[in-house]
Amino acid sequence: HKKLLAAKCFSLKAFGFTTCSPPPAVLFPDWAYKPAWSPGSRQVQLWHFLLELLGRGEGGAIGWGGEWGEFVIRDPEKLARLWGERKGKPHMNYDKLSRALRYYYNKRILHKTKGKRFTYRFNFSKLILVNYPGYPAPLFHQVTSMLSHFS
DNA sequence: AACGGAAATT
């Protein structure tokens, strides 16, 4: 149960929040409270992880690009290594990580910037609506202001 | 490098 709580706080971090002070019960949809073995439950998602690194300006492996929501993977194998460490998959590499990114195309979470090497783009509007249907309006504004980075 | 099918994993 403690692990699930950590996952909730991590999701907060993914959107640029450093505390869990607003009650998690208000912030998270039902699936966040399901046990790990339950169908439909999840733990750390790849897009959480990417936003976490981008949010703290990690600098090395990944960084924001020029367009709205666009990001560039500067060191693909390093990013894969970090992701593998987070998920406990020591044999993770960019070939496999990028397959997971391509599965995001149909989910409307990500989009490829064609012609730009290692460059993808978040569909931020969909991201909030699709994954956090009951997102409270004040937090939505906090998220969008964090992302105004690009305006 | 990037794509996407297919099967396996958790």
Added chain:
DNA sequence: AATTTCCGTT
């Protein structure tokens, strides 16, 4: 369900 693994094709 969300990847992970593998791999043939563009």
